Amino acid sequence: MTTSPFPPATDADLAVLHEQLGRPARGVVGIAARCVCGNPTVVATSPRLPDGTPFPTFYYLTHPAATVAMSVLEAAHSMRELNDALAEDEELAADYARAHEAYLRDRAAYGEVEEIEGISAGGMPTRVKCLHALAGHALAAGPGVNPIGDRALALSSWSPDRCVCAQPGAAG
Template identity: 60%
Template sequence: MSTESTTPAPGLADDDAAAVHAQLGREARGVVEVAHRCPCGRPDVLRTLPRLADGTPFPTTYYATCPRLTGALSTLEAQGVMREMTERLQDDEALAEAYRRAHEAYLADRAELGAVHEIDGISAGGMPTRVKCLHVLAGHALAAGPGVNPLGDEAVEAVGQWWAPGPCVVPTEDGWERR
């Protein structure tokens, strides 16, 4: 399957833009930079603008792109992990405080990219009081590094070595192919 991109995404080198296009099946929007690379070397998390080119507010500052990573996170979501994490936030004050700090760190990271009044004070993934999207939390954890987002760290640990089978996309003669 060829998924060649004709227009590089702003904020990405041509090779990275092509790899992300193959991962997503479309061009990435609002990209500032690769926020994290998979151990295979391909982008797996992008940092995105808080407002897309068409004017739409976009609160997802850290966007997971690797289909193996996102698939593994979707499996965790289907298993009820988000509900269990949200329940723990109600019972564990230290975890709730660390998650609140993750929310504040996320907002600070996004504020570096510009203010968008429609999403002021709103991070993503359900922070700071619930867990709504493991993809966002894991993306934040991978981009920020261990210890910043405790539930994101847990999600990353729970998915294991999503990269072990090798790159999720590979270059071909006519573009890139998703594996």
Template identity: 60%
Template sequence: METPTPTDTAAVEEQLGRTPRGLRAVAHRCPCGNPDVVETSPRLPDGTPFPTTYYLTCPRAASAIGTLEAGGVMKDMTARLAEDPELAAAYRAAHEDYLARRDAIGVLPGFPSAGGMPDRVKCLHVLVAHSLAAGPGVNPLGDEALAMLPEWWRKGPCVPVSQDGSGKSGEGDDAT
């Protein structure tokens, strides 16, 4: 994890189209150099619980994941959890990893992990973000979804950010 620089914060703001809430760290960087996953606080500044510790910020990656979700990947993965005890055990371990990482930042008693873990697949965005932040082998279904994605970074950064961290460079990006 890296402390976000002003340039990172500006990039995330451009990616999301709003000021990021509860931003703690850059959890993963896209091959283009921009943050693509951030770590958020378990509680937002106003005290609201926010159980999504790893938040995918890259709009190109998010769009590609949305295509997978629309194609029924989540339903198929959830069905496989019911049929494959080894996969279910690995996914439960991913759930425990997610909770342990979140609890290391701040405990949210009674709140589930995220993405439907440990019993179903509810959000591939969260699972991919967890895989990118934690590294390969931690979240099997996040790793699977990540392997299905195109190389979203190939066209270069999803948002242009100036070196002064303003988030504005005067250039456009037709892909976001």
């Protein structure tokens, strides 16, 4: 294992995460992305939870407004359109495959878990299955790493550049 590139979660972060998730956060190894106001938006999660459960979703989207925005896109069938784009655009497919490999490398720094070997998240590397996971990866890794996560964020009503944490229904 290597030193985490992510700041560790503070007690205040864990309290916000509890509020965001409606339960205690599990296996947090760091805060991978924050809202412009400083609240956690994406957590990096251990590939094996404290109870021993394998957990492939290394980048876990926690921000309530971001999760709602991804749910709205999924309900609007945006995943079908993104899957079509993935099938039709060889360059996009190659970039998405590289995103999958980057995700696996990031998670592997926190330990190899045989049960989830080669499994990343969100349907990578061949399909779009969960925009929450792909947006979480895009936010944590930065623009240009996960092209489908980037597209989902661009299509959504939520922006990482605008804080909505104090609005009703959002944690903060």
